[in-house]
Amino acid sequence: MAREMMYGDAIAAAIIEEMQRDPNVVLYGQNMAMTERDPMLKKFGKDRVRLAPISETAEIGIGIGAAMTGLRPIVELWMSEFLLVAFDQVINEAPKFHYMSGGQVKVPVVLKAGFGFCAGWAGQHSNCIYHTMMGIPGLKVVVPSTPADAKGLMTAAIRDDNPVVYLHPYMLTLDKGEVPEGEYVVPLGVADIKRAGTDVTLVAVGWMVKKAVAAAERLAEEGISAEVVDPRTLAPLDVKTIVESVKKTGRLVLVDQAPRHSSAAAVIAGEVAEHGFEYLRAPVKMVTALDTSVPYSEPMENYILPNENKIIQAVKSVMAHEAVAA
Amino acid sequence: MAREMMYGDAIAAAIIEEMQRDPNVVLYGQNMAMTERDPMLKKFGKDRVRLAPISETAEIGIGIGAAMTGLRPIVELWMSEFLLVAFDQVINEAPKFHYMSGGQVKVPVVLKAGFGFCAGWAGQHSNCIYHTMMGIPGLKVVVPSTPADAKGLMTAAIRDDNPVVYLHPYMLTLDKGEVPEGEYVVPLGVADIKRAGTDVTLVAVGWMVKKAVAAAERLAEEGISAEVVDPRTLAPLDVKTIVESVKKTGRLVLVDQAPRHSSAAAVIAGEVAEHGFEYLRAPVKMVTALDTSVPYSEPMENYILPNENKIIQAVKSVMAHEAVAA
Amino acid sequence: MKKKKEFGKDRLVWMYTQMVRIREFEEAVKRAFIEHPGAIRGHAHLGDGAEASIVGTLSTRRDTDLVMPSYRCHGYPIVLGTPLRKIMAEIFGRKDGLCKGFGGSMHLADPAHHFPGTSGIIGQSIAHATGAALTAQVKKTGQVVFCFFGDGAAKQGVFFESLNMAAVWKLPVVYVLENNQYQAYTHFSLEDANAIAGDPLSKKAEAFSIPGTTVDGTDPLAVYKVAEKAAERARAGKGPSLIESKFYRLSAHGNVITVPPLPTQFPEHEAVAVYGNKAEFAKWKSKDPVVKFRARLTKDRVLIEAGAKRIEDAARAEVKDAVKFALASPLPAPEEALHYVYA
Amino acid sequence: MKKKKEFGKDRLVWMYTQMVRIREFEEAVKRAFIEHPGAIRGHAHLGDGAEASIVGTLSTRRDTDLVMPSYRCHGYPIVLGTPLRKIMAEIFGRKDGLCKGFGGSMHLADPAHHFPGTSGIIGQSIAHATGAALTAQVKKTGQVVFCFFGDGAAKQGVFFESLNMAAVWKLPVVYVLENNQYQAYTHFSLEDANAIAGDPLSKKAEAFSIPGTTVDGTDPLAVYKVAEKAAERARAGKGPSLIESKFYRLSAHGNVITVPPLPTQFPEHEAVAVYGNKAEFAKWKSKDPVVKFRARLTKDRVLIEAGAKRIEDAARAEVKDAVKFALASPLPAPEEALHYVYA
């Protein structure tokens, strides 16, 4: 059974279901559960649902310490940039304890944050920082692109025994889609083919998946069949599924909301250059944000972001390349 | 005129020369200038050389604020991981002010830190975190691999009007090399060919440059001519020089001390997959640290790190690939 | 702004004028969400309620002293002399904006008017202001830095780190903790250990053995007095002070956070919208610093009704002109986005 | 470790025994730099001088209470019952080490003995300990968490953030600020604003309106008393306390930092090596907590000379056995490095 839900609600549904299932799951963050009328507070009580001050380093550190000792905390961080004031906790504490203790300690904490709010939030609130975390051994990084994935990956994140950074693109918050009711788990580390195709592989992350699919539809009208692969988890990264798609299509275009050298696209392109080289019939092409901070004013903001037209252009260029080579 | 110097001393020489040249350059950090006998304190006085408490967020933030208002601070952070407790300041404050102010404000601050101290410092002190910073528009990232570059790049970093993260591999601290005396500037954003060759391009960063050169020497004995390219600055990244080398050699092996998905290697491989694809005669190959945290015990630490043998093996595999293809 | 110790009529009138200019400006920004839908993007935060605190503090400012607040930053440059046109145009994302449309409401910067810039990440600008004070000390400029930040920011580690460093280095900085009683939707009594114990937030100064004072932030003259003392201490090389200026934010935290294409708009104050506490809001509304100061000045005959009205009309006209200017200014060309990445 | 309120003979002897075990262990670690060159890699930090503070605090610990110090962490698990063999083997990077050679000196962890783990990044473990206290509170285990950290760490933002959250949430945690007077090479009076003003570091508690006490950290009974009070407060659900335990680190910060193949070694104390202040070092050496406590116990006839010697001999033998065990244990196989990346 499935029903239509908004992306944001799908995340909430997973949290509620997991909190009902497991009393060790607790939830806290800033600007939540302020009054006794808060529905989560009513449901789970003030021990398990808490308001935190603007203290991300302590908030995340407390989540780690609580996870080390038997809870499974979900820390609501709101915007991914707020992780940065506490970044040692994220990439140099949480992912290290299991390893440094020779396997004795586990840190099942979920750090939840929205990102990429390109709606006039300007330089400091619109970034994509997943590249800073996707290569840290011991840390898992999740970026769901649909309401169903949002639910299934949150459930998996909460159940995972490792620290998981759960990043949801703000721009998708109100998007609707079918979401399975009841227990629904999307395993971490498994990419999803969001649209099958044969001519070119589009690998896209988060909000960009939607744009890639839209571009693929338009390309179909012109007779170009694009496959859209959504890694869904950037760590562990499902390189295999991506390479297999490239094996089929022979061409790769990557779409990423981050600037080039801070994109997941570049890392994935690197993997394909090693493991999928023999299948490539054209250069890999990256459609990323331009190499600027995010400007406030709308025409400039639009200009630096990837969009359908830029994706289509990139696909056509890799298709054309082959024409030349052939 | 040049003279032989140790890597660490070459950095110090650049700082002293720039402080002599420009009274706006100030230097502070933890565990320095504790007593009046301190030579830097004696030379430049207690206004310009200061001891700071263990407060990286304030230390770096103060450096940014001072830079915005007319000083050119050098903040000695010691180990790159200590940047992480202050990471918002590094990637979301310093690089943003010039842009967000529409060009009105400049932030000429140098954040100096050693890294990659793989000598038993275990999980939290041995990391390479340059991948977290190399893709941030507005931020420059420098990783010198020789005493001469260490001096010339520090001079350039201090003179640059942008925030610069100056990262020096701890393992090179005592390495000796010829260093030009007096004013010596190595421009930011220009890669260096550390060894010319024709069969394969080795791109290596920091400590790994030394290992790549050593591997190249051994390969030469077997008749394989390897070119070693050292980007020297990861941001801006000199993609052009790298692609030109690949154009010449047709093969690319990247050597990086970081795990695969947090390496500069992956990003560079991605760039070559796009801009150097037509020159590649074999898959790109990455020799990185294995995907683990850094373990304490020596045999395990050695095991996860790149070394000459692994580089040689990788080179041979890309050479062999061509044999098959040909 | 020359330093004027005695509060002569001119000075008091100047203070009222600045307070009114801020208030009129912020009300125009708020109205813009209705009158000019889409003109303001992202998140805008207003300073209404803070007027007495801002103007009281800056009354002790000397010509070259620097001012560094948080992202809730419209009020300060208004007092510093930045043209309202440029501020409004920036908030509207226009080419003629203070930051050419790159920064928006949260990131005003006007170094020419001693306003180096602001950060949207809570607390971080406290360190930047401290760094500006380092410049003043090293270069011996005699400047004081006025650093403003919220009650919420006083829970961020950088606040504590910065105050310790400023105290150890004896930097010329005045820290004004603007306790407007809310951090976003959270009343400060829910997240501050001092507050929960019934202590003032200025008690945090004890952690650095520096002076800490709590002042009625709705009274510009009371604020002036403690700010003057703190500035004197800073100028004398004795280091920083912490002032808790207690007032009440009179509008909601900021416009409602929405995903496009839903329109942005300004909601009711959290006291009512979140806590259902109309009485609290009404109580503080009755202490509106602008209204109170006007009453005081007219009662003390510093201002007559007509004079007050003249000030208000002038401010209204100035703000109206600013809106007009902003609307007339073009949006930046898309490719201008490529500028200013590197200096 | 049962809670024992009265200091009967057994209890006092237990305390002395633990103090001696720590001291003997740390001296063996230091000697290893000479006797077993290369056995210890990276950076090792000793707890000599801290014995009275550690044992005094842990004397109030109940069976399941947790202990979470910083990277200077050898002493605590020794008291908690972790076999010395395993600790030494870990410091030597051996397969039979507490963490199988993955962690080393800075990252001991023994959850089975209520020692969840430590961090090498200054101050960060203060938040982890606070989180452990959250677990205790949510699960209603009745546990108290004893959180130890340095004078240097008290300048890191996370310290302030954690104490505020613990106070707001009334978490059962006792914060012990181990003022051993140095952070690495820096005397605390050079970087702490309280210290510069002549105030105790426990004054930082005022920033959270929680109890703050400074105690003579060379006297285990004095430490016990304040720790007991803090633990009672925590158990009663009243929240955290801050204790400044003032003592003196008796060895250098850690072994000299060198790049291979230069050998690691242990330098002279910074008081002498950096500040040239032999008198300071001598003064504190004369207050050696182990020597002082021995003198007191023998004077009070809790221990006779022979009894004291028996304790010391036993500790020495235990440590000798630990070193022997560590040296005999193999290094891990290289490919074991691939374990434990993910749980």
Ligand SMILES: Cc1ncc(C[n+]2csc(CCOP(=O)(O)OP(=O)(O)O)c2C)c(N)n1
């Ligand atoms: C580090 C960080 N955490 C969270 C936020 C989200 N946030 C934006 S404004 C705000 C409230 C700030 O409150 P306060 O400091 O009292 O300032 P005020 O808005 O009342 O002026 C919060 C939590 C942020 N910008 N930065």
Ligand SMILES: Cc1ncc(C[n+]2csc(CCOP(=O)(O)OP(=O)(O)O)c2C)c(N)n1
């Ligand atoms: C965030 C951070 N900054 C700097 C360091 C380097 N460092 C290691 S130990 C140390 C001194 C710590 O002093 P203190 O907290 O007093 O503890 P003690 O060593 O005296 O036990 C420093 C600065 C670090 N590990 N982490």
Ligand SMILES: [Mg+2]
């Ligand atoms: Mg506030």
Ligand SMILES: [Mg+2]
């Ligand atoms: Mg110390």
